[in-house]
Amino acid sequence: MGAEHIRRWESGALAHAVSDPFGQGPLPWLRGSENYFDDTGQVVPWYADPALARGSTDGGTRTADDVHRQIKGFISTGAAAPGEAIDFHITVDPPQQFSVDIYRIGHYGGDGAAQITTSPRLSGIVQPAPLTADRTVSCHHWWQSWRLQIPSYWSIGAYVAVLTTMDGYRSHIPFTVRDDQPADLLLVLPDITWQAYNLYPEDGRTGASLYHAWDEQGCLLGEEDAAVTVSFDRPYAGAGLPLHVGHAYDFIRWAERYGYDIAYADTRDLHAGRxxxxxxxxxxxxxxxxxxxxxxxxxxxxxxxxxxxxxxxxxxxxxWQVGLAPSPSGVPDRLLTCRKRRGPGKPALWREIDRPxxxxxxxxxxxxxxxxxxxxxxxxxxxxxxxxxxxxxxxxxxxxxxxxxxxxxxxxxxxxxxxxxxxxxxxxxxxxxxxxxxxxxxxxxxxxxxxxxxxxxxxxxxxxxxxxxxxxxxxxxxxxxxxxxxx
Structure with missing residues (x-):
């Protein structure tokens, strides 16, 4: 496979940059240039937190990718409430110990996030390869790596887990902590749209989103060859954060700075009536x-x-109008389907079904x-x-x-x-x-x-x-x- 292919897709969000000039945007605890890609297509973050910036032993910060899967993970639930647990499923290659730092997004004096807790050192394993069926990629068969019990005193909000291997590779998993208390405003994080754009794994072979898949030469294919169904049971591509996540974090930092009374939920919470x-x-x-x-x-x-x-x-x-279905193991709302313009049946555009x-x-x-x-x-x-x-x-x-x-x-x-x-x-x-x-x-x-x-x-x-x-x-x-x- 040519080097031009690696530069084209190993970076995480380049496939969709045309539709969002802001891309992922500055990760909330990052400060620096708008350009987060070096000439090999690797994401180059600059962490506000000096401990994170030190990263690996050579002083650099290295972001895991979907080819080598140095460290990648996902969680087995959507939003969770204080007192509930979140299960992490993480693959580490080569196998080694790793840790999980939990950050909450907010203003925090301009830092953009605050570290809330750190896991003990955990044992990392190489999880099985993702399963694929009709372009749908799923890692629902990965073993559980860590369970985070959310303390009752944690603030509701948008959180990011930063996964770090002993040799300094890093990846991310976003999640939401919500509760049922009244508030002036409910912030709805668009996790369904995030998953629609998720091309994991961006390995030139396996990954597929509702927009793209790969041919046998590792070239990017368009919507007509993309997935019809995508799974929440997989990491996000590239650095492990959704393509458009920065838009939500921009609002959160500003709104918390000015003291708005905000509750949090995901779009799947709206869907499920929670x-x-x-x-x-x-x-x-x-x-x-x-x-x-x-x-x-x-x-x-x-x-x-x-x-x-x-x-x-x-x-x-x-x-687009979409449907949600359970995972193969029966967990609700883990599969997202949108037929777009393909095949028989009603169209998927809201405006084409007389509901513009x-x-x-x-x-x-x-x-x-x-x-x-x-x-x-x-x-x-x-x-x-x-x-x-x-x-x-x-x-x-x-x-x-x-x-x-x-x-x-x-x-x-x-x-x-x-x-x-x-x-x-x-x-x-x-x-x-x-x-x-x-x-x-x-x-x-x-x-x-x-x-x-x-x-x-x-x-x-x-x-x-x-x-x-x-x-x-x-x-x-x-x-x-x-x-x-x-x-």
Whole structure:
């Protein structure tokens, strides 16, 4: 296999970089350049924590990859509550001792995360090769490596487990700690969409996502040859973190800095009905959240109709309809299926089954934005733009990026008491055709506010080094304060 193939896929997120200019973004406890890949395609992190930065004996930090599988792992559950346990399934090659450092994402004085605990030294083994069937890759047969009992005093939130071998290789596993206590806002982490993009293992042979698979020469194939079903029972590709995870972490760091009262859940919690949405004034969807099941949508629409506000801080939300099924061992919601446009049966796009996403969001997906463009402010007298300093027609540089939504005039709108578009931003698509992005807010008959940013760049503007925009920070605060009744 040629070196060009290794550089092409060993890095983790390069296959999808076209759809997200922010990629994984700075891992929350990393500080440094936006460029995390060296010329061999290896991820090069710079850890804020000096102990992590020292890493291996030669002073460098080395990220495990999917070819050599120095250390990779996944957990056997989704979100868990204090008092519950999380089982880790980890492979280590060559076999050696390893440890697990647990971090919680937050502001923490600008560090971006805080170390909560460290495992004892654990014995690592080489787990069996992943099982594959019809492009579906699963590691559900891996032995349990460690059980984390979550103490009752742990804070709810987004967590990352950092796995480190004795010889300094490192990988990551994200997880969520939730509880049933009421809060002003419920943050929903898009774990279903994260898994849809997961190409593990990126070994040029085995891995498959809902977007890609490999041919016999190790070249990347497109959607028509990709998986129809993917499993949660496997690590994330590359560094072990989902492709779009940085968008959620950007929002979390900013929101915790300013003291918002936040509860946490995963999209699979919405799907399974584990969350009582009436306990919250608003739901926040902070990152790219493209794949929705029927129960997810039904639950969120019911919440809106009951007066719970909705905040969508990305674009291309709720585009594909998906189904969830149990793992071979019977654990619920471990297999994710989306037929897309393949084979017989009903189409998988919400808008093609007469349920366009605009009927919930107020706008819907328009297309990719190959190069960042300014977000052009419209209706600057609206309360969202109050005290931001943004005037009518002002251009917020780089704020339309990745993917964009807009209002579709021929598509039905949701029922609303009032509705307004707060940006109208021209951009050129990949064919050089002029298109536009829009940002929307409407008030449902229940009184719920529904906001959709219509761009990938909104959350990074809250707390991403090099992307922070104080006007977007203030506009987001105006929105959340109104939902939380702080105004």
């Amino acid at each position: 969350v009582d949405l009436a306990r919250y004034r608003g739901l926040v969807f902070p990152g790219h959240d493209e794949y929705w099941s029927v129960p997810m949508r039904r639950t969120v629409e019911r919440a809106r109709d009951g007066g719970t506000s909705l905040v969508f801080l990305s674009a291309n939300t709720m585009y 996403e605009q009927q919930l969001l107020g706008i819907q997906y328009a297309g990719r934005v190959p190069d960042p463009h300014p977000l052009v402010v419209r209706n600057a007298e609206h309360w969202l733009w109050e005290a931001t300093g943004a005037g009518e027609g002002d251009e917020l540089d780089g704020l339309v990026a990745g993917e964009a939504d807009r209002y579709f005039p021929r598509t039905a709108l949701p029922e609303h008491e009032s509705r307004i578009l707060l940006a109208h931003s021209p951009y050129l698509d990949s064919e050089g055709v002029k298109r536009h992005q829009e940002t929307s807010v409407y008030r449902a008959p229940s009184g719920a506010i529904v906001f959709a940013s219509g761009t990938f760049a909104w959350s990074p503007a809250l707390d991403r080094p090099g992307h922070v925009d104080p006007r977007i920070q203030r506009a987001t605060a105006n929105l959340l304060d109104r939902i939380c009744k702080r105004d």
